[in-house]
Amino acid sequence: MFNAVQKENQPLAERVAEQIAQLIQERELKEGDRLPNEFDLAQELGVGRGTIREAVKQLVARNILTIQRGKGTFVTQNPGIVEDPFGFNYEQDQQKLGLDLLEIRMVIEPWIAEQAARKATLEDIREIYDLCDRVERLICQDASHLEEDIRFHVAIAQASKNIVVPKIIPVINRSVDMLIAMTHSALLQETIETHRAIADGIAAHDPEKAREAMQQHLKYNWDCIHQKLAQEEKDI
Known part of the structure; x- marks a missing residue:
């Protein structure tokens, strides 16, 4: 027994x-x-x-x-990680939650990309490029790219080979979902370009390039959201 x-x-x-x-x-x-x-x-x-x-x-x-x-x-995929382990659905101020999630990602995700550039296997790189292509194709077809965008970031997290990183995947997933909604999908070309740059940095095993590309990717979102918030304040 x-x-x-x-x-x-x-x-x-x-x-x-x-x-x-x-x-x-x-x-x-x-x-x-x-x-x-x-x-x-x-x-x-x-x-x-x-x-x-x-x-x-x-x-x-x-x-x-x-x-x-x-x-x-x-x-299951990522056993033990439930859909909303941190109770994000119950936060009253969802706009602040979106910004706070992005702040956390701006700290940790460039490091994750850096580690992925150091440790990604050929199989990891192929998956990251495949997801990069899928996101670009969906954007060009004017179709929702949310699911594939999330999978792109998850693949990078898994390629870091850090056993703790996959446990914070719900933070990344929720943030990607919220950012697309908060920016009203305004960063389509920027998403294509920065995703490709991140993938290239990881494929080249160039930690600095991967980190900088991820930083730029997240900064585009940060700037876009704050521009929209500033415009909304003017319109009031």
Whole structure:
């Protein structure tokens, strides 16, 4: 039977959820890997199938597992990172939140790009360029590029090879979403150019170039937002 650290008086389903999470870690299961079926897990962990179902539900809620009907249960992307772990949705002043998120990104994301330039693999670089191309294509088609823009920044974060950086991906994701809305997608050409410069810096393994390109990318957003805010004040 799988051995996991158990807390005193912890409900059985919670203990089994921890055991399954430990199984994922010890077997080095990655995004998209399929878990053993319900029957096999119940046999391995020595519990009933109902307990397995309840444990899986808890892991789904924690964004560790995802259930695909008719196919099985799979490990999610970025296990454990939920959609809004910092409670951004409940902040009253969303405009200030957007600016504060951008301030944080201006501190940490140039460093992330620098680390990606040092440590990115050929596969990382190919993915970053592919996402760069997708964003540009969507912009040229006058289609929403939000999802691919987020994936571009996430790919850079993952290429940094720092195990802490992926944990702050929700900050980057929420900020990209808010910035596109706050700038009213005004920075389309700037996005194409700076994304390309960031990708080129990482591909060349040039930390300074990657850092400066990321700084410029974020500065365009900062300047654009403050120009819009200043104009709104004049119009009042």
